[in-house]
Structures are given as structure tokens and as C-alpha cells.
Amino acid sequence: MAADRLAPRDNGAPDFRKYLHPAMRRNYGRWVDHENIKPGVYKHISEDGEELFTVRAGSPRMLSIHKVRQICDAADRYCEGHLRFTTRNNIEFLLTKAEDVEPLINEIETVLGFPVGGTGRSISNILHTQGWLHCNLPGTDASGSVKAIMDVLYEEFRRDDLPQRLKISTSCCQINCGSHADIAIILQHHHPPRLDHERIASCELPKVVGICPVAAIRPARKGGRNTVEVVKEKCMYCGACHGQCPGLEIRDADTDTLAVWVGGKSASTRGGPAFMKLATFGLPNNPPRWPEVSDAVRKIVDAYKDGARQYERVGEWIERVGWKHFFEVTGFEFTRYHIDSYRFARTSFNISAQARR
Amino acid sequence: MLDQLEQGPWPSFVTDLKQLAASKATVGQLLGQLEKSYRDRWDYWTGTVLNLSGYGGGVLARYSDLRDEFPEVAQFHTVRIIEPSGYVYSTEALRELCDISEEYSAGILQLHGMTGDVLMLGSDNQATHAAGEALMSKGWDIGGSGGALRTISCCIGPARCEMTCFDTLGLAKFLTDTFISELHRPEFPYKFKFKLSGCANDCAGSMMRSDLPLIGTWRDDIKVDQEAAAGFIEQNGEEFVIGNVVSRCPTRCISLRGGRLDINNDNCVHCMHCINVMHSALRPGDDRGATILIGGKRTLKIGDMFSSLLVPFMKMQTQEDWDALVDLVRRIWDFWTEYALEHERVGEFIDRISMTSFLDGIGLEPDPRMVKEPRTNSYIKFEEYGPPRFHGEPPQPPNVVDREVIGPEADEAAGNPNRQSGADEAIPDGGNAGDANKAGGGAKGAS
Ligand code: HEM
Ligand code: SF4
Ligand code: SF4
Ligand code: SF4
Ligand code: SF4
Numbered sequence: 001m002a003a004d005r006l007a008p009r010d011n012g013a014p015d016f017r018k019y020l021h022p023a024m025r026r027n028y029g030r031w032v033d034h035e036n037i038k039p040g041v042y043k044h045i046s047e048d049g050e051e052l053f054t055v056r057a058g059s060p061r062m063l064s065i066h067k068v069r070q071i072c073d074a075a076d077r078y079c080e081g082h083l084r085f086t087t088r089n090n091i092e093f094l095l096t097k098a099e100d101v102e103p104l105i106n107e108i109e110t111v112l113g114f115p116v117g118g119t120g121r122s123i124s125n126i127l128h129t130q131g132w133l134h135c136n137l138p139g140t141d142a143s144g145s146v147k148a149i150m151d152v153l154y155e156e157f158r159r160d161d162l163p164q165r166l167k168i169s170t171s172c173c174q175i176n177c178g179s180h181a182d183i184a185i186i187l188q189h190h191h192p193p194r195l196d197h198e199r200i201a202s203c204e205l206p207k208v209v210g211i212c213p214v215a216a217i218r219p220a221r222k223g224g225r226n227t228v229e230v231v232k233e234k235c236m237y238c239g240a241c242h243g244q245c246p247g248l249e250i251r252d253a254d255t256d257t258l259a260v261w262v263g264g265k266s267a268s269t270r271g272g273p274a275f276m277k278l279a280t281f282g283l284p285n286n287p288p289r290w291p292e293v294s295d296a297v298r299k300i301v302d303a304y305k306d307g308a309r310q311y312e313r314v315g316e317w318i319e320r321v322g323w324k325h326f327f328e329v330t331g332f333e334f335t336r337y338h339i340d341s342y343r344f345a346r347t348s349f350n351i352s353a354q355a356r357r
Numbered sequence: 358m359l360d361q362l363e364q365g366p367w368p369s370f371v372t373d374l375k376q377l378a379a380s381k382a383t384v385g386q387l388l389g390q391l392e393k394s395y396r397d398r399w400d401y402w403t404g405t406v407l408n409l410s411g412y413g414g415g416v417l418a419r420y421s422d423l424r425d426e427f428p429e430v431a432q433f434h435t436v437r438i439i440e441p442s443g444y445v446y447s448t449e450a451l452r453e454l455c456d457i458s459e460e461y462s463a464g465i466l467q468l469h470g471m472t473g474d475v476l477m478l479g480s481d482n483q484a485t486h487a488a489g490e491a492l493m494s495k496g497w498d499i500g501g502s503g504g505a506l507r508t509i510s511c512c513i514g515p516a517r518c519e520m521t522c523f524d525t526l527g528l529a530k531f532l533t534d535t536f537i538s539e540l541h542r543p544e545f546p547y548k549f550k551f552k553l554s555g556c557a558n559d560c561a562g563s564m565m566r567s568d569l570p571l572i573g574t575w576r577d578d579i580k581v582d583q584e585a586a587a588g589f590i591e592q593n594g595e596e597f598v599i600g601n602v603v604s605r606c607p608t609r610c611i612s613l614r615g616g617r618l619d620i621n622n623d624n625c626v627h628c629m630h631c632i633n634v635m636h637s638a639l640r641p642g643d644d645r646g647a648t649i650l651i652g653g654k655r656t657l658k659i660g661d662m663f664s665s666l667l668v669p670f671m672k673m674q675t676q677e678d679w680d681a682l683v684d685l686v687r688r689i690w691d692f693w694t695e696y697a698l699e700h701e702r703v704g705e706f707i708d709r710i711s712m713t714s715f716l717d718g719i720g721l722e723p724d725p726r727m728v729k730e731p732r733t734n735s736y737i738k739f740e741e742y743g744p745p746r747f748h749g750e751p752p753q754p755p756n757v758v759d760r761e762v763i764g765p766e767a768d769e770a771a772g773n774p775n776r777q778s779g780a781d782e783a784i785p786d787g788g789n790a791g792d793a794n795k796a797g798g799g800a801k802g803a804s
């Protein structure tokens with residue numbers, strides 16, 4: 001028994017140095033320039049003039065081992081057995097021979113069935129979460145909606161002629177593992193949690209009470225048992241309690257909807273990082289292809305393409321032309337729900353006499 | 358319903374998993390349960406805790422609520438595996454992960470989870486332990502979850518990017534190894550994430566997704582290759598350069614004079630925009646390091662927070678530089694774990710106790726670059742600057758005497774002899790009025 005019990009190894013992170021492509025190892029920290037040769041293909045140039053080509057392919061992130069082995073086969077054939085992945089779940093094939101770039105692209109597109117693109121001013125792969133496939137909290141799926149939306153944005157992935165790069169994320173509950181993005185799709189609940197006192201009994205009650213951002217959860221006694229109650233008027237349906245204790249069921253298959261947010265940015269370039277803001281909401285949670293969500297995303301992308309100047313991210317474009325204009329060109333309705341009502345709300349008000357006509 | 362996700366040009370995970378299902382019965386049942394989720398718009402997983410012995414996290418344990426119908430996925434756990442910095446792999450390493458996944462789990466890998474880990478899906482209780490053992494015996498390690506440090510992720514940095522201002526990959530590995538105990542054994546009030554980006558482009562998404570972003574920067578001058586710059590201006594035209602470089606610089610510190618690009622480096626905030634656009638002509642300076650920020654997190658609980666600047670510049674080159682960072686991080690953790698509430702991310706903690714107290718707590722001096730602007734409200738105690746009252750004399754009663762009387766203590770505290778019910782002995786020990794003021798204790802000691 002003792003033999004098959006695991007002892008903590010604390011191995012630490014795998015040594016990336018062993019995995020670097022030889023050209024990366026040779027030129028580590030000595031890159032001087034790059035060129036975006038065509039959509040999906042970069043050339044990086046080192047101090048010594050050595051060239052490294054990167055071919056970027058979109059992947060569904062979730063990969064069978066068969067698929068991973070096919071990917072490895074391609075990398076063995078063209079990339080000296082080295083490759084990498086990007087934060088946005090793209091696969092980057094690395095190679096030094098210019099003449100191998102086209103045959104590699106051909107293998108990626110025909111054998112792997114992956115599109116090449118996602119570089120420069122394109123729509124890159126969607127950052128997404130676990131969904132019904134593997135999380136215990138989701139109100140919607142993740143991989144499926146990403147597939148459906150990327151089908152619609154396929155050409156934008158393979159080209160790079162947008163005003164600036166555009167990043168999308170999806171999240172299957174309001175915890176928002178997908179994070180901020182130029183366009184983010186997040187599930188939204190519309191009712192307070194339903195309580196299952198049986199299940200609540202097995203949760204740590206002080207933690208359950210403590211997790212609620214607006215103190216809507218109170219200790220209570222029901223049927224001779226310690227449990228909690230929820231003050232419905234205070235509850236804002238955020239679902240934080242549900243993550244803490246499954247006995248507070250926040251999801252509702254009939255009433256959960258999806259909301260679309262715009263203008264998030266992480267980079268400190270130009271105006272700096274920005275949170276995303278509510279664009280539209282109440283879209284039906286409509287598997288398997290969520291067409292209403294794709295439509296909303298399409299509208300935003302088209303309006304952005306039309307109106308933004310070069311190098312303007314979605315949020316920067318809207319900041320310049322104004323939210324009134326954004327709602328006009330997308331056709332989304334501006335409602336009372338678009339006015340923030342939480343802690344930092346005032347920071348989002350127009351504190352000036354400046355208003356467009 | 359899932360069939361409909363096999364149509365369209367984007368690669369379909371359904372097609373891929375269906376093929377895998379031919380050799381893995383678990384995957385067929387996984388798709389069966391997913392199909393039911395699609396029909397019912399309902400999730401059928403219950404989350405639980407499953408720990409590898411000696412580890413306090415790293416397994417996302419899931420039990421199927423439909424285990425009668427889909428017994429193969431009754432226990433269907435995911436193991437978080439720490440990824441190599443920069444997500445670089447040899448095919449040998451990837452094939453090793455495939456083999457372990459094939460033997461012990463469903464044969465599904467997610468490359469990568471949002472936290473940065475490799476996710477290996479689909480093992481039952483027993484196989485999860487076996488998979489953990491197999492992984493660790495081959496030198497892999499398990500990622501963090503719960504109130505612990507999360508797996509650290511970083512941008513590709515020096516391995517393939519000319520913009521990088523420090524060794525993101527090396528530092529990510531060093532931090533992971535140094536803090537491996539904090540990663541494996543949850544002892545924090547809540548989760549803690551680092552993400553490392555070699556420059557302000559922040560390809561690792563550190564500003565919005567980590568408690569402590571490290572972002573590369575420099576403090577000498579941007580390197581300008583005037584010849585290449587002239588070529589760029591020639592090719593794209595002055596108007597383009599004025600519209601897209603000069604006027605998009607956030608601090609307007611670039612000018613174009615007689616075809617020459619002139620940068621006022623004193624006013625540059627290292628935002629990277631000009632370098633991104635004119636990457637053949639401009640490069641970050643040579644005196645490079647990192648800006649350290651603190652407090653980023655998503656909405657829960659008090660609202661969205663980006664990280665804010667903590668250390669404007671820190672060298673990140675030598676072992677001593679890295680050790681200084683480790684020292685700073687330890688001071689932050691010590692203070693945070695000591696005083697934070699349950700489930701309080703470090704950003705929320707700072708919001709509650711104030712940045713000033715946080716700086717005191719970790720021993721950092723204030724710097725104007727930490728704020729957008731100084732405070733605008735005047736409710737300040739100026740503790741250290743309050744001079745001793747009346748040169749150590751007891752304070753005099755104010756001219757206006759008809760204040761609201763709260764009680765004898767109030768008078769006593771106000772040191773108001775007119776209203777004192779009597780005896781001097783009611784007034785506590787003498788002492789120095791100045792000291793009492795300095796300690797913020799008010800006039801209690803003003804006898
Ligand atoms: C029981 C509760 C939770 C579970 C089961 C859970 C699970 C996960 C999973 C599976 C991921 C990776 C997602 C993916 O790659 O598909 C993730 C990432 C993430 N989670 Fe959670 N989570 C929980 C609670 C929370 C909470 C309370 C927060 C916010 C305070 C949160 C914020 C995030 C964020 C921001 C990420 C992205 C991480 C990154 O970019 O590094 N999670 N979580
Ligand atoms: S967004 Fe919510 S439901 Fe989706 S993976 Fe994250 S925690 Fe789970
Ligand atoms: S849903 Fe949010 S606001 Fe409502 S009780 Fe739960 S934690 Fe509190
Ligand atoms: S963050 Fe900067 S250094 Fe890192 S990969 Fe992106 S551009 Fe390069
Ligand atoms: S890096 Fe940014 S702030 Fe500095 S000169 Fe260039 S555009 Fe201006």
C-alpha cells in the first residue's frame with residue numbers, strides 16, 4: 001500500500017530550456033525584429049540574422065490524444081520536433097526553412113483540419129472555459145459556443161485587415177474565467193438561488209454566509225437544522241454562493257441568458273488597460289449554435305470594421321466616437337441596466353457638460 | 358444536437374472526440390452526457406475535492422449526476438499539470454503527456470487551461486492517483502487550486518520576441534520552483550496569481566488576470582535607428598506617422614521634425630505603441646527591468662479591479678534581482694495572510710485597509726507613479742505632521758462651549774476643565790501631549 005501512495009515531489013515547473021526550438025535556444029534574448037509575412041505566418045530575425053518562422057494555427061483547445069499526436073507528427077516533419085501554444089490556445093509551429101512554410105500550412109489545413117491565421121490585426125482564437133463538458137457551475141457550454149462563433153468569424157481569423165487585433169472571450173458563469181476582452185460573452189442569471197437545505201447542510205455555513213458580496217445570505221434554522229436563508233431583495237443573482245455551496249442553485253435552464261460586453265483591454269499600450277462594458281443582454285441560451293450570440297458579435301465586429309481607425313482597439317474606437325454612436329450603429333438598445341449600480345458606479349458617469357448632439 | 362457542431366469550417370471538438378470515442382468508452386459517455394446537457398440546457402457535474410497525497414489542490418474533481426446512465430464518467434476528474442514556461446514543448450514531451458493520458462484518463466488534453474496549466478481530463482479516483490504518480494515520476498508536477506498560489510504563466514519573451522525587457526520564461530520557472538510549496542499546499546486567505554509579460558503589450562494578460570503582474574519596461578532611452586525610421590516614414594508617409602504614431606503616444610512625447618523622429622524620453626511611459634508600429638526602427642532601451650503591479654481580479658466580490666502600480670522599476674537580470682523580488686513577494690504574502698479576511702483577494706484587501714496601510718505593512722515608500730493623481734479629499738489625519746499641541750501645554754477649552762454633551766467621558770477626553778465633574782484624578786497619567794497626539798490617541802493624555 002505504502003508503495004502506491006503518492007509522496008509530494010514538488011518537482012516544480014518543467015524545464016522549458018529542454019523544450020525550446022533549437023533556433024530559440026541559439027537566439028534566446030537576441031531577437032531584433034519580426035515581419036508578418038502573411039496572415040498566420042511570422043518571421044523573427046535574430047542579431048546574427050538567423051530567421052525563425054512561426055506558423056500559427058487555431059485549435060479547439062480541447063484535443064484528443066490522436067489529434068495531439070498528429071500535431072506532433074507535423075512538428076516532427078517540419079519543426080525539428082518543437083512547437084508551442086499561445087495564451088489564446090493557438091498552436092505555433094516553429095521552423096527555420098522558408099521553403100517548408102507552405103507544405104507545413106498545407107499539412108495543418110488538410111491533415112489537422114486547423115485554420116492558419118490569428119496573427120496581427122485579426123480576430124484570434126476565443127479564450128474560453130469548461131462549460132457543460134467539465135465544470136460544476138456552468139449555465140451554458142463553452143467549447144460549443146466557441147465553435148459556433150468561430151465558424152462565423154472564420155474569415156476574420158484567417159485575414160489580418162481589421163483596424164487592430166480583436167480578442168474575444170466566453171464564460172459560462174459570472175465568475176468569468178474567460179476574463180475581459182474586446183468582446184466577451186458571459187452567462188447571466190435572473191433569479192436568486194433556490195435553496196436545497198439537504199445539500200446546504202454539508203457546506204461550511206460561515207463560508208457560505210461570508211461569500212455573498214451584498215450580505216444577502218443569513219444563517220437560519222429550518223426543521224431543526226442549521227442552514228441559510230437569502231434575502232431576495234438584496235440578492236443580485238451573481239452566483240458567488242453557488243460556487244461555494246451547490247445547495248444554493250443559481251442556474252435556471254429556462255431563464256438564464258447571455259450578455260455581451262465590449263471594450264476590454266489588458267495591454268498598457270496607449271490609453272492603458274480597460275474594463276469591458278455591457279453592450280447587450282438577454283440573448284437566449286440557445287444550444288447547439290447560439291445564433292443570437294453570433295449575430296450580436298457579428299454586428300459589433302462589422303460596426304468596428306466600419307468605424308474604427310487603424311490601431312484602435314474596440315474600446316478605443318467607442319471611446320472616440322461615443323457610446324451613443326455605438327448603440328446607434330449596432331442597433332442595441334441602451335437601457336437603465338446599462339447604467340452601473342454597483343460599487344464603483346460613479347467612475348463611469350459623464351462628469352462634464354460634454355455631450356454629442 | 359452535438360452533430361450540428363460538426364458543421365462549419367472551424368475545427369470541431371465534437372468530431373475529434375467522436376473519433377476518440379471509438380477507442381475510449383469514457384469519451385462516448387462523456388459525449389452522451391454532453392448531448393443531454395445540450396438538450397436540457399443543464400449541467401450534470403458535481404464538484405468535489407480529491408487530493409493527491411501531500412498536495413492540497415491541483416485536481417478538479419467531478420462526479421456525474423447521471424452515473425446510472427453514464428457509469429463510465431461517474432468519476433471524471435481533471436488533473437492540472439504545470440506547463441513549461443511560454444508553453445514551449447518538444448514533441449517528445451507532448452507524446453509523453455499523451456501516453457499518460459491514454460493510460461490513465463480519457464485521452465483528452467486541454468492545451469491550455471486559462472490558468473496556464475495543461476488540463477488532463479477524465480480519470481476516476483484511482484486512476485487520478487496513478488496518473489499523478491506517473492506524471493511526477495517523469496518530472497511533471499501538479500498545478501495549484503484553492504487558497505493557494507496558481508500556476509504561473511508568462512509570455513514567450515526572450516525565446517522569440519524582440520520586445521521583451523526581462524527573461525519571462527526563466528523568471529516564471531524560478532518563481533514556480535521557489536514557491537512550489539505555496540502552490541501545492543493552500544495556506545492563503547484566497548487564490549494568488551502571478552503572470553509575467555515582457556513588455557506593456559501584456560501578451561500574458563497579466564493586468565486583468567493576476568494579483569501580481571510583472572510587466573517589462575526600461576529606464577534609459579528608446580533606441581532609435583534613424584535610418585530605419587526614415588525608411589518607414591518614406592514608405593508610409595508623414596501623415597501616417599503623425600496620425601498613427603506621434604498623435605497616439607499617450608504622453609505626446611514624440612515629434613516629427615524634418616523627417617526625423619524625436620522622442621522626449623523623460624516623458625515616455627513605456628507603453629510600447631510607437632515601438633509596435635515602427636518595430637524595425639524603434640526598440641526598448643538597454644537598461645531593462647520590470648514594473649510590478651498589485652491587486653488584479655475579476656468582479657467577485659467588490660467589483661472589477663485591475664492591478665495598480667506598486668514598484669515602477671525593478672531590475673530583473675541577476676539572481677540578486679530575482680531574490681529581491683522573492684523578498685518583496687514574501688513581505689506581501691506575510692502581511693496579506695496575517696490580516697486579510699477569508700476569501701479576500703489581495704486587491705480587495707488593499708481596498709479595505711487602504712494602499713497607505715498596505716505600503717506600511719510591506720515596507721514600501723510611496724511614489725507619485727503609484728497614483729494617477731494625488732487624493733482630492735481633505736479627510737486626512739496627517740499623523741506624523743501634527744505638531745505637539747500648544748508646545749506641550751494642555752489644550753485650552755474652545756470658545757464655543759455649547760457643544761453637545763455626550764457624557765462625562767466626552768468632556769474628559771476633550772480635556773475640558775469647565776465641564777469636568779470634578780477631580781483631577783479622573784485624568785489619566787500625565788505624559789507628553791505631543792506624544793499622545795503623535796500616537797493618534799487624541800487628548801486623552803492631556804492633563
Ligand atoms: C468552485 C469554484 C470555482 C471553480 C470550480 C473554478 C474553476 C476554474 C477553472 C476550471 C478554470 C480554468 C478555466 C478553463 O481554462 O477552462 C478557472 C479559471 C479562472 N477562475 Fe475559477 N473557479 C472557481 C472559482 C472562481 C472564483 C470564485 C473566481 C473569481 C474570484 C474565479 C476566477 C477565475 C479566473 C479569473 C480564471 C482565469 C484564470 C487565469 O486567467 O489565469 N474562479 N476557474
Ligand atoms: S466560467 Fe464559471 S462555469 Fe465556466 S469554467 Fe469558470 S467557474 Fe466554471
Ligand atoms: S447570488 Fe450572489 S448576491 Fe445572491 S445570495 Fe448568492 S452570493 Fe449573494
Ligand atoms: S508581452 Fe511583450 S515581450 Fe512578451 S511576447 Fe508580448 S510583445 Fe513580446
Ligand atoms: S513607448 Fe509609448 S509613451 Fe513611450 S514614446 Fe512610445 S508611444 Fe510614447
